[in-house]
Amino acid sequence: MIQTVNPDEIIAHCQAIAELSEQPGCTTRTFLSPPMREVHRILRVWMERLGMSVSVDSAGNLRGYYEGLYTDAPRLLIGSHLDTVPCAGAFDGVLGVVLGIALIESLKGRRLPFAIEIAGFSDEEGVRFGMPFIGSRALVGTLDAALLETKDAHGCTVAQAIRDFGLDPSGMAEAVLQRPLLGYLEFHIEQGPVLDQLGLPLGIVEAIAGRTQARVSFRGRANHAGTTPMHLRHDAVAAVAEWILAVEHEARATPGLVATVGQVEAIPGASNVIAGEARASLDVRHAIDAQRTAGVDRIVSAAREIARGRELTFECSAKQEQRAVACDPKLVLAMEKAVERAGFPLHRMTSGAGHDAMILAQKVPVAMLFLRSPGGISHHPDERVLSQDLAAALHTGLRFLEQLEELHG
Amino acid sequence: MIQTVNPDEIIAHCQAIAELSEQPGCTTRTFLSPPMREVHRILRVWMERLGMSVSVDSAGNLRGYYEGLYTDAPRLLIGSHLDTVPCAGAFDGVLGVVLGIALIESLKGRRLPFAIEIAGFSDEEGVRFGMPFIGSRALVGTLDAALLETKDAHGCTVAQAIRDFGLDPSGMAEAVLQRPLLGYLEFHIEQGPVLDQLGLPLGIVEAIAGRTQARVSFRGRANHAGTTPMHLRHDAVAAVAEWILAVEHEARATPGLVATVGQVEAIPGASNVIAGEARASLDVRHAIDAQRTAGVDRIVSAAREIARGRELTFECSAKQEQRAVACDPKLVLAMEKAVERAGFPLHRMTSGAGHDAMILAQKVPVAMLFLRSPGGISHHPDERVLSQDLAAALHTGLRFLEQLEELHG
Numbered sequence: 001m002i003q004t005v006n007p008d009e010i011i012a013h014c015q016a017i018a019e020l021s022e023q024p025g026c027t028t029r030t031f032l033s034p035p036m037r038e039v040h041r042i043l044r045v046w047m048e049r050l051g052m053s054v055s056v057d058s059a060g061n062l063r064g065y066y067e068g069l070y071t072d073a074p075r076l077l078i079g080s081h082l083d084t085v086p087c088a089g090a091f092d093g094v095l096g097v098v099l100g101i102a103l104i105e106s107l108k109g110r111r112l113p114f115a116i117e118i119a120g121f122s123d124e125e126g127v128r129f130g131m132p133f134i135g136s137r138a139l140v141g142t143l144d145a146a147l148l149e150t151k152d153a154h155g156c157t158v159a160q161a162i163r164d165f166g167l168d169p170s171g172m173a174e175a176v177l178q179r180p181l182l183g184y185l186e187f188h189i190e191q192g193p194v195l196d197q198l199g200l201p202l203g204i205v206e207a208i209a210g211r212t213q214a215r216v217s218f219r220g221r222a223n224h225a226g227t228t229p230m231h232l233r234h235d236a237v238a239a240v241a242e243w244i245l246a247v248e249h250e251a252r253a254t255p256g257l258v259a260t261v262g263q264v265e266a267i268p269g270a271s272n273v274i275a276g277e278a279r280a281s282l283d284v285r286h287a288i289d290a291q292r293t294a295g296v297d298r299i300v301s302a303a304r305e306i307a308r309g310r311e312l313t314f315e316c317s318a319k320q321e322q323r324a325v326a327c328d329p330k331l332v333l334a335m336e337k338a339v340e341r342a343g344f345p346l347h348r349m350t351s352g353a354g355h356d357a358m359i360l361a362q363k364v365p366v367a368m369l370f371l372r373s374p375g376g377i378s379h380h381p382d383e384r385v386l387s388q389d390l391a392a393a394l395h396t397g398l399r400f401l402e403q404l405e406e407l408h409g
Numbered sequence: 410m411i412q413t414v415n416p417d418e419i420i421a422h423c424q425a426i427a428e429l430s431e432q433p434g435c436t437t438r439t440f441l442s443p444p445m446r447e448v449h450r451i452l453r454v455w456m457e458r459l460g461m462s463v464s465v466d467s468a469g470n471l472r473g474y475y476e477g478l479y480t481d482a483p484r485l486l487i488g489s490h491l492d493t494v495p496c497a498g499a500f501d502g503v504l505g506v507v508l509g510i511a512l513i514e515s516l517k518g519r520r521l522p523f524a525i526e527i528a529g530f531s532d533e534e535g536v537r538f539g540m541p542f543i544g545s546r547a548l549v550g551t552l553d554a555a556l557l558e559t560k561d562a563h564g565c566t567v568a569q570a571i572r573d574f575g576l577d578p579s580g581m582a583e584a585v586l587q588r589p590l591l592g593y594l595e596f597h598i599e600q601g602p603v604l605d606q607l608g609l610p611l612g613i614v615e616a617i618a619g620r621t622q623a624r625v626s627f628r629g630r631a632n633h634a635g636t637t638p639m640h641l642r643h644d645a646v647a648a649v650a651e652w653i654l655a656v657e658h659e660a661r662a663t664p665g666l667v668a669t670v671g672q673v674e675a676i677p678g679a680s681n682v683i684a685g686e687a688r689a690s691l692d693v694r695h696a697i698d699a700q701r702t703a704g705v706d707r708i709v710s711a712a713r714e715i716a717r718g719r720e721l722t723f724e725c726s727a728k729q730e731q732r733a734v735a736c737d738p739k740l741v742l743a744m745e746k747a748v749e750r751a752g753f754p755l756h757r758m759t760s761g762a763g764h765d766a767m768i769l770a771q772k773v774p775v776a777m778l779f780l781r782s783p784g785g786i787s788h789h790p791d792e793r794v795l796s797q798d799l800a801a802a803l804h805t806g807l808r809f810l811e812q813l814e815e816l817h818g
Contacts (some may be wrong), residue, residue: 035685192636209635213680223785225692226761227601228617230661232785237670238657244650251641260634261646262680264673264687271622271671271690278673281680283634352635376637 004398005102005389007397009386013098014385017042017082018090018158026087026381030128031158032060032165039082043120044100050104056169059138059176060122062097066104068115069309071375074180077364078103080188081135081356085127089383093124095371099187103397112401113408114182128152128161136359138175143401148172177192177203177363182404183331186368187393189385191353193376201389204335205368206225208358209258209285210324212296214305218243220312222268222276233274237266239310240278246302247263247282250295257295258352259284282316287350289324325358328365334407338399344392369393393398410464413807414511416799418472422507423794426451426491427499433538435496435790439537440567441469441574445728448491452510452529459513461527466545466584467576469531471506477524483589485813486773487512488528489597490765494536498792500598502533502779506798512806521810522817523591533765537561537570545768548583557581569710586772591813592740593769595777596802598794600762602785610798611805612758613744614777618667618694619733621705625712627652629721630678631685642683646675648719649687655711656691657703667761668693691725696731696759734767738776743816744776747808753801776809778802 019354020035040062044054047064054064061279062082068075080096089200097120104116120131121135129150137143148159148169190196195203220234222251244261251259260283266275284299286292300316307314339346349370357366371393427436429444438444441554450469453463463473471491474598477484491506513525530544538559557568557578568578583707589714599605629643653670660668669692691708695701709725716723741757742799748755758779766775780802783793 016582018476080780086637114443186692190636191633192638193632193641194636194638197641211635224601224762224787225671226620226667227599227603227787228667228693228785229601229603230657230667232602232606235657235669238653239806241650241670243659244647245654248644248650258639259638260681260683261650262634262675262684263678264646264675264684266671266673269672271692273671274669275671283680285635352637353633354635376632376641378633378636381535388436 002392004106004394007387007394010102011385011387013088014094017094023087027084027090027257028086028088029082029084029248031083031123031134032161036060036082036122043097043160045405046101047118051109052100052104056167057138058141058162058169058171059135059175060162060167061135061138062120063281064101064114066118067111069111069113073114074408075115075117075178076182076183077117077119077177077184077360079121079356080185080186081121081124083121083123083125083127085125085379087381089378089380091383091385092191092378095189095385096187099393099397102394103401106394106398112405114404120358121275129158132354133356133359134158134355138172139177140359140363141176142216142362143172150397156273181248181364183365184357184407185365185400186355186357186366187397188355188368188370189378190370190373191378192373195347195370195372196374196376197346200345200347201372201392202339202344203347203370203385204332204339205295205327205351206332206348207287207327208351208355209287209326210289211294212282212292212319213282213321214282215317216280217315217317218277218278218307218312220310221272223274225272225274226276229271234311235274236274236278236312239306239312240264240280242306244280245302246306246395247299250299250302251282256288256350257284257286257291259295259299285352292324325361327357327367331365331367334403335369335400338396338403339397342392344396369396413800414480416796416797416803419507419511419799420794420796423499423503424779426503430770432496433666436493436499437495437497438491438493440543443572445469445531452506452582455510456527460518461513465576465579466547467571467578468544468552468584469527469571469574469576470544470547470584471740473510473527475525475527476520478520478522482522482524483591483817484524484526484587485591486526486528486586486593486769487595487696488530488593488765489595490529490530490533492532492534492536494534494788496790498787498789500792500794501600501787505596508806510811511803513805515807521814523813531764536684540656541683541763542765542768543567545765547581548586549772550585551766551771551802552581561656562774590773591817592737592774592807593766595764595766595775597764597777597779597790598787598807599779599782601782603758604756604781605783605785607756609754609756610795610801611753611782612756612779613748614736614760614779615741615757616696616736617734617760617764618696619698619701620731621691621701621728622691622725623691623728625689625691625734626724626726627687627721629685629718629719634681634683638687643720644683645687646684646720647764648715648721649673649689651715651759652712653689655715656708659708659711661698665697665759666693666695666700668708694761696733701733733818734770736766736776739776740776743812744778744809747805747812748809751804753805778805789790
């Protein structure tokens with residue numbers, strides 16, 4: 001086996017970075033907040049030690065360039081995000097950047113027929129501005145003037161936050177990814193329980209699921225809980241309950257579909273009043289858009305039927321759609337070969353969560369490799385990654401680079 | 410037919426009283442608030458004109474005494490409450506007092522072998538002190554020193570509110586109902602849709618339903634809505650939904666049982682997070698206590714089974730019980746004869762809401778006559794009563810007095 005960076009060092013790196021937080025006792029690092037400077041400094045020192053040239057672009061992304069065998073060689077981008085949700089774990093995002101640099105370190109100075117650029121994105125979670133992917137948007141050229149005027153809770157714009165960090169938002173055009181490009185590779189913890197349940201270290205992402213979000217409302221008639229016999233009720237809570245079970249049934253009956261009602265509210269919401277209205281959220285995801293929209297249609301039909309049967313009205317509003325993003329078939333195949341050659345079991349899967357790869361896919365073929373999340377825990381201080389899985393990811397990463405060498409050598 | 414007070418005058422009386430409010434544009438009259446003085450004044454003038462002696466007791470109840478044929482004749486109490494919920498209708502409570510006085514007016518000075526006392530209770534709704542029945546508690550002697558120290562939102566005690574109104578709380582013992590007593594009669598709008606749906610003007614109350622109130626909680630595991638496959642979820646919202654339908658099913662399957670989930674909440678309550686906990690309220694009522702408690706037991710068993718099947722935990726807390734109160738069988742029979750003799754259809758029913766009669770029943774046989782609530786609307790400015798139903802109630806009331814004359818003459 002090739003000698004790689006010690007996986008425990010990678011864990012130690014991530015844990016050290018997790019100490020750099022806006023909040024004492026808990027990891028919170030939003031877009032260009034002060035602790036991000038020290039994150040940049042640590043990673044810059046490491047990358048420069050590996051002979052990489054390092055800069056921070058106008059969107060606050062840390063960019064490290066590892067030259068290829070020849071000038072103007074095509075470039076492989078490897079990255080993930082350096083920001084976190086409030087009270088985060090130590091691995092979501094950061095791990096993808098640290099693993100990328102560790103992969104370059106594992107090359108021990110060997111140059112490839114392509115360059116490698118490491119990108120540590122300034123924002124993926126969208127916590128500060130309520131708008132995710134500020135970092136990766138800059139690389140594909142969609143971080144426009146309007147988005148730069150988005151304000152945070154204190155009235156500070158994205159542009160001002162960039163200036164406050166000592167950067168110049170007017171240089172945004174230079175942040176756009178330079179061609180020629182081989183692709184974008186993102187290592188990420190799964191943030192879900194699938195690999196852990198299957199006992200597998202790695203998962204090859206085929207697609208990032210598309211998503212429908214909506215708000216629904218059932219309106220019946222508010223009435224006295226003591227004086228209204230059961231047969232004279234038009235109970236909005238009973239209707240929404242029947243629908244929540246229909247949502248669950250629909251998702252269970254459709255392979256690959258996940259559907260969630262995470263919010264539910266009764267109005268007026270008094271224990272002695274039959275609710276006149278019930279509101280709920282809906283979140284539906286599938287790797288195949290047609291399957292998702294058909295599922296949503298069936299869920300909405302079920303709601304209308306339940307409302308009709310109970311003599312209530314039903315309304316579905318604030319519907320938002322996000323199309324599924326496919327990973328590049330050639331890169332997926334290359335990753336499959338890499339996993340095989342590294343000696344690990346193959347598992348293709350869908351990402352139910354959004355990732356920077358979703359944005360990069362607008363401009364470049366993308367590939368993602370998931371690492372098992374023990375217990376499926378993420379966005380939580382208990383988030384973990386196993387040392388053996390990091391070793392598997394590093395070995396697979398090196399084999400993946402070899403695949404690309406064969407393809408582009 | 411006996412000549413009675415014109416029903417439209419009764420409606421006009423109630424509507425004039427509804428104008429006496431703490432809030433402009435809306436009827437709100439809580440315990441001994443300033444507009445209650447004018448309510449007392451109007452009713453006092455009317456009662457004194459009928460030859461009654463009128464006073465206000467130490468709990469702020471308006472009391473009018475119509476002498477019987479002889480001194481120390483037993484007394485029939487007729488009453489209801491003069492306070493209201495915020496933005497109330499014109500008839501809940503007040504109607505029972507106005508109808509009682511109208512009944513005495515319809516006697517045209519005739520004296521009966523029993524006295525009649527009219528009681529206009531100062532508080533039944535419990536809005537100001539979060540404690541209902543302040544008025545009727547005083548009549549049965551349970552408004553003790555501790556209750557008098559209960560504070561309103563401004564820190565004013567019940568005792569202080571009584572003093573502020575110009576009354577003396579130390580005279581509370583004299584407010585207690587004087588014996589000998591024939592019974593307590595309360596006219597009240599139904600505050601529910603049953604009579605309206607049946608097309609009936611009047612309902613004879615057999616019992617005021619007992620009630621169980623509780624808070625329930627299902628605890629599962631919060632998880633990412635995108636990355637957690639359906640078969641690995643422990644979704645607390647899906648569990649509470651299944652239970653809400655079980656509650657509805659149980660109540661529908663048990664004659665006379667009503668069960669309501671009026672509050673429901675998902676925690677953390679985000680559209681992209683499978684809820685780790687779901688909380689809900691439960692309100693169960695039945696005229697027969699054993700039926701109610703058996704229903705509650707089955708509802709709780711169903712919850713435990715649902716939790717077990719989904720690998721969640723279930724907890725039922727803050728359980729409160731209120732026993733059913735039966736109306737007096739002899740008075741119910743007398744009321745039945747009265748309705749028949751007055752020429753209206755008989756309908757016995759349970760009161761699902763609490764009423765002053767519930768408190769008075771601790772000390773005196775009680776009877777209640779419900780008047781149809783058009784549309785079942787109550788506690789709302791649209792609350793109504795039909796002129797024809799008032800005529801029916803007045804005629805029935807006079808027949809009821811005749812029944813008592815026969816029994817106690």
